[in-house]
Amino acid sequence: MKEQAHSPWSNRSFPEAAKDLLADSQIRRNVRHATNIIQAKRNRVVGELPDWEQLRVSGAAIRAHALAHLDHYLAQFEDNCTRAGGHVHWARDAAEANRIILELIQRHSAKEVIKIKTMTSEEIGLNRNLEANGIHPHETDLAELIIQLGHDKPSHFVVPALHKNRQQVREIFQREMHLPDLGEQPEDLASAARTYLREKYLRIKVAVSGANFLVAENGAVCIVESEGNGRMCLTLPDVLISLVGIEKVVPRYRDLEVFLQTLPRSATGERMNPYNSIWTGVHAGDGPKEFHVVLLDNGRSPILADGEARQTLQCIRCGACLNACPVYHQTGGHAYESVYPGPIGAILTPQLHQMKDARSLPYASSLCGACYEVCPVKINIPEVLIHLRGKVVQQDQKTLAGKLGLWNIGMQAAAFLFEDSTRLSLAQHLGQIGQKVVVSKNGFIEHLPLMLSGWTQTRDLRPLPAQSFRDWWAQREKAKPGAASSSSPQPSNATEKPHAE
Amino acid sequence: MPNSSDARDAIFSSIRTALQVPANADTAAVAAEYAALPRLYKREGTMNSEALLDLFTHRLVEYDAGVCRISAENISREIARILGERGRKRIAIPDGLPPEWLPAGFDFQNASRFNEHQLDQLEGVLTGCTVACAETGSIVLQNAAAQGPRSLTLVPDFHLCVVFAAQVVETVPECFARLDATAALPTTFFSGPSATADIEMTRIKGVHGPRFLDVLLVL
Amino acid sequence: MRVSLFITCYNDTLFPETGKAVVRLLERLGHTVEFRKEQTCCGQMHWNTGYLKEAIPIIRHFVNVYRDAETIVAPSSSCVSMMRDHYMKAAELAQDAKLAADVESLLPRVYEFTEFLVKKLGVEDVGATFPHKVTYHTSCHSQRSLHLGDIPIRLLKQVRSLELLPLENPQECCGFGGTFSIKNPDVSSAMLADKVRTVLNTGAEVCTAVDNSCLMHIYGSLHRQRTFVRTAHIAEILASTAGAQEDGK
Numbered sequence: 009m010k011e012q013a014h015s016p017w018s019n020r021s022f023p024e025a026a027k028d029l030l031a032d033s034q035i036r037r038n039v040r041h042a043t044n045i046i047q048a049k050r051n052r053v054v055g056e057l058p059d060w061e062q063l064r065v066s067g068a069a070i071r072a073h074a075l076a077h078l079d080h081y082l083a084q085f086e087d088n089c090t091r092a093g094g095h096v097h098w099a100r101d102a103a104e105a106n107r108i109i110l111e112l113i114q115r116h117s118a119k120e121v122i123k124i125k126t127m128t129s130e131e132i133g134l135n136r137n138l139e140a141n142g143i144h145p146h147e148t149d150l151a152e153l154i155i156q157l158g159h160d161k162p163s164h165f166v167v168p169a170l171h172k173n174r175q176q177v178r179e180i181f182q183r184e185m186h187l188p189d190l191g192e193q194p195e196d197l198a199s200a201a202r203t204y205l206r207e208k209y210l211r212i213k214v215a216v217s218g219a220n221f222l223v224a225e226n227g228a229v230c231i232v233e234s235e236g237n238g239r240m241c242l243t244l245p246d247v248l249i250s251l252v253g254i255e256k257v258v259p260r261y262r263d264l265e266v267f268l269q270t271l272p273r274s275a276t277g278e279r280m281n282p283y284n285s286i287w288t289g290v291h292a293g294d295g296p297k298e299f300h301v302v303l304l305d306n307g308r309s310p311i312l313a314d315g316e317a318r319q320t321l322q323c324i325r326c327g328a329c330l331n332a333c334p335v336y337h338q339t340g341g342h343a344y345e346s347v348y349p350g351p352i353g354a355i356l357t358p359q360l361h362q363m364k365d366a367r368s369l370p371y372a373s374s375l376c377g378a379c380y381e382v383c384p385v386k387i388n389i390p391e392v393l394i395h396l397r398g399k400v401v402q403q404d405q406k407t408l409a410g411k412l413g414l415w416n417i418g419m420q421a422a423a424f425l426f427e428d429s430t431r432l433s434l435a436q437h438l439g440q441i442g443q444k445v446v447v448s449k450n451g452f453i454e455h456l457p458l459m460l461s462g463w464t465q466t467r468d469l470r471p472l473p474a475q476s477f478r479d480w481w482a483q484r485e486k487a488k489p490g491a492a493s494s495s496s497p498q499p500s501n502a503t504e505k506p507h508a509e
Numbered sequence: 510m511p512n513s514s515d516a517r518d519a520i521f522s523s524i525r526t527a528l529q530v531p532a533n534a535d536t537a538a539v540a541a542e543y544a545a546l547p548r549l550y551k552r553e554g555t556m557n558s559e560a561l562l563d564l565f566t567h568r569l570v571e572y573d574a575g576v577c578r579i580s581a582e583n584i585s586r587e588i589a590r591i592l593g594e595r596g597r598k599r600i601a602i603p604d605g606l607p608p609e610w611l612p613a614g615f616d617f618q619n620a621s622r623f624n625e626h627q628l629d630q631l632e633g634v635l636t637g638c639t640v641a642c643a644e645t646g647s648i649v650l651q652n653a654a655a656q657g658p659r660s661l662t663l664v665p666d667f668h669l670c671v672v673f674a675a676q677v678v679e680t681v682p683e684c685f686a687r688l689d690a691t692a693a694l695p696t697t698f699f700s701g702p703s704a705t706a707d708i709e710m711t712r713i714k715g716v717h718g719p720r721f722l723d724v725l726l727v728l
Numbered sequence: 729m730r731v732s733l734f735i736t737c738y739n740d741t742l743f744p745e746t747g748k749a750v751v752r753l754l755e756r757l758g759h760t761v762e763f764r765k766e767q768t769c770c771g772q773m774h775w776n777t778g779y780l781k782e783a784i785p786i787i788r789h790f791v792n793v794y795r796d797a798e799t800i801v802a803p804s805s806s807c808v809s810m811m812r813d814h815y816m817k818a819a820e821l822a823q824d825a826k827l828a829a830d831v832e833s834l835l836p837r838v839y840e841f842t843e844f845l846v847k848k849l850g851v852e853d854v855g856a857t858f859p860h861k862v863t864y865h866t867s868c869h870s871q872r873s874l875h876l877g878d879i880p881i882r883l884l885k886q887v888r889s890l891e892l893l894p895l896e897n898p899q900e901c902c903g904f905g906g907t908f909s910i911k912n913p914d915v916s917s918a919m920l921a922d923k924v925r926t927v928l929n930t931g932a933e934v935c936t937a938v939d940n941s942c943l944m945h946i947y948g949s950l951h952r953q954r955t956f957v958r959t960a961h962i963a964e965i966l967a968s969t970a971g972a973q974e975d976g977k
Contacts, residue, residue: 027914045710062550069546079524080534098517150716151707167707174708194708198716210625226692236703236718243659244625259543261692265685280645284698294658294695305520313527334901338918374905375776377872397778419774423782426769427789436741452951462913467948470742477735477744481763
């Protein structure tokens with residue numbers, strides 16, 4: 009087998025990659041438009057459910073419980089899926105998963121496969137591997153088709169092409185489907201995709217999917233989707249291969265009653281997505297004759313050891329945190345240089361890489377908390393971000409360069425000041441004097457040096473006032489008993505020269 | 510075929526090391542822990558049957574599906590009317606569909622064993638359902654009598670579905686309660702016709718599944 | 729009531745006027761304010777940047793300073809959220825049961841300034857006059873951690889002569905995020921640009937909030953753009969009185 013495991017993602021840090029995307033006003037407009045719409049729809053349908061909080065609590069509890077007993081539930085799923093006629097395979101990493109899937113496809117001498125959108129296949133670079141081995145994968149989700157035909161990368165895991173507008177989609181379809189007269193109405197574009205793919209559904213005999221949920225109790229697999237491309241792939245081919253992360257298992261069938269309420273409302277702002285498919289193994293006269301589940305670890309199991317960060321694996325991939333995130337709003341998904349973008353990607357990706365890669369991602373958040381607020385399984389993303397920042401700092405402090413880095417020195421110095429108020433007070437006095445070198449004529453700081461320079465690219469900084477609060481208080485205490493404060497009632501920056509009284 | 514038993518052992522061992530649990534889980538303890546999980550969300554509906562059917566109808570209309578409330582004795586006549594209005598003659602039907610539903614003058618073909626190419630030649634499909642959920646406007650089909658295999662309701666471009674009032678429940682949990690006994694059957698929830706919002710978040714009807722859905726709600 | 733003011737390190741250093749306003753207002757309402765000069769910082773900057781170990785002595789210091797305080801009030805929702813959301817975790821990380829017990833006893837006595845006025849004192853009309861057009865930015869911690877809801881708005885609505893103008897997307901982060909604005913200056917600037925645009929669109933003269941951290945950030949851009957829109961911590965507005973307004977002129 010030819011291996012081609014290189015990732016389409018570069019190793020640029022988030023701030024570097026973000027800089028390029030911020031300069032692309034078209035992407036920013038498209039992302040903003042799409043996330044605004046999804047968010048508004050999501051807020052409306054979530055607001056309809058008086059028991060939303062209880063659903064979140066239950067969803068979080070079920071997922072946490074499943075993870076705490078993951079070995080037990082996976083074994084149960086394997087037994088029940090096998091009993092129902094399915095085949096269960098285990099893959100430790102991306103290479104192993106690619107090998108298993110390739111051999112299954114080759115066993116049926118297939119040269120083409122149809123695919124339902126799956127982030128897990130992105131994660132293992134399945135398409136590149138199949139192509140390197142002479143097998144052509146056809147993405148069937150409209151957005152994934154746009155990405156595939158446009159030789160692009162997904163930027164969101166629910167709506168992967170949300171960074172493209174209709175004109176851009178039309179150009180791609182005109183070129184790749186040889187339809188020079190194609191219109192640009194979304195209906196025209198969807199109709200072109202329908203015609204393009206229908207022939208493939210009826211012809212190609214092997215399909216590859218992911219899955220939203222695995223049910224331990226009866227070996228069922230559940231996939232939610234909108235277009236019907238999923239149903240086509242799940243029912244028409246002779247062979248179905250589902251690649252699923254090991255964390256996707258839930259204990260019982262009826263647990264789906266929680267997630268099939270929270271997932272569609274969070275993901276696309278619908279009360280229910282147009283289609284949910286649930287099946288167990290193979291069923292005579294209905295659907296594929298052969299069904300394989302490839303269970304993928306690829307860095308997941310070690311995350312379970314971290315009691316604080318384990319909740320990351322509760323994720324049901326609704327994408328609500330992306331839509332709610334003010335950082336994602338600005339950059340879109342590509343800035344994260346990762347299959348999993350947005351707030352959840354910022355905590356999942358570095359952990360999948362054992363904190364060896366993507367180390368800037370835990371810092372790609374202002375910790376505003378909007379992600380946690382919308383998460384249907386209550387993953388406290390800001391808390392995990394801080395926890396992972398702690399790991400990054402610890403790693404850095406083990407190296408000489410990290411120890412002597414400006415950040416570490418600055419933080420150690422600040423910690424030293426904050427342990428004792430007399431040190432803090434002294435630093436304030438030194439700052440009041442020392443800042444003169446950076447204060448501009450207008451009384452503000454317009455240029456800061458070194459790592460602080462980014463701040464003053466777009467912002468002025470008020471200099472330290474002549475007297476700190478603690479000095480004012482000390483002075484006031486000394487003057488007692490006497491008149492009360494004579495401070496100005498005006499807002500502190502009422503004049504260009506603050507605190508000049 | 511790669512032997513994945515090494516991989517299986519390695520993954521289980523890695524999970525157990527991470528969780529610090531022994532190889533043989535105390536299944537009774539796990540079951541007890543599961544039973545104690547909080548479930549304070551709404552599990553039972555509170556609406557009367559009229560409000561329930563109104564809500565269901567409203568949701569279907571929102572999805573752009575056609576809905577007609579009819580009485581049981583008119584099923585066949587209404588089917589004829591809708592197929593006539595839609596101009597569709599060659600209609601797929603599953604095993605177990607009550608023959609008295611079928612009006613004369615149409616070409617009904619038992620398509621339970623049709624392949625996708627044969628299905629692609631038909632102009633529509635007529636089925637019943639297992640259960641329907643008012644809150645979400647969803648109809649659930651299983652591979653059972655009067656519903657057939659999954660491809661039957663997927664390939665034809667038009668779906669006419671007969672739903673009895675007694676099959677409509679209010680909430681998603683009630684829906685799962687009804688499905689629990691037949692959970693192993695291939696199951697499809699559908700909520701309106703096939704749709705996508707992948708281009709500029711504009712909802713477009715009908716990408717790959719049936720583009721037209723009519724529901725006969727039998728009171 | 730005897731109120732122990734936790735001014736917070738950046739208000740102490742950069743925004744003494746906010747502290748003075750808190751003192752003035754609480755004394756006007758008949759309470760005694762004390763200032764423990766040993767106080768420094770809540771530890772948030774270190775904790776949020778990942779310097780967890782370094783934050784622990786700072787947290788311990790805070791707990792020691794306020795151990796016997798009756799009521800602690802801080803004019804900063806982000807510092808109070810640091811305490812409520814992370815102090816217990818810090819005690820766990822330090823494996824310090826004594827610290828955990830101290831934190832547990834201390835937290836119920838800590839209030840954010842507007843929360844203290846409305847929830848503890850039950851006051852909404854603090855007798856303020858502020859004849860300006862004002863818009864209110866909802867800081868992230870005030871809404872998502874402390875769940876202040878409309879408390880600050882209720883206080884502002886009682887201020888005489890104040891015209892409150894609604895801000896579009898008031899709940900969206902201004903992009904400050906402490907060291908986020910230094911580590912990701914470009915994204916932070918883009919977020920700030922959106923926020924400042926909504927502030928300017930209101931036509932307000934003053935943008936207020938319960939956190940000077942956001943306001944410092946917002947004002948940084950307002951000043952760079954040479955607008956005449958000011959920022960003022962809500963305490964400064966609530967402390968303003970008709971007489972003082974005239975004095976100020």
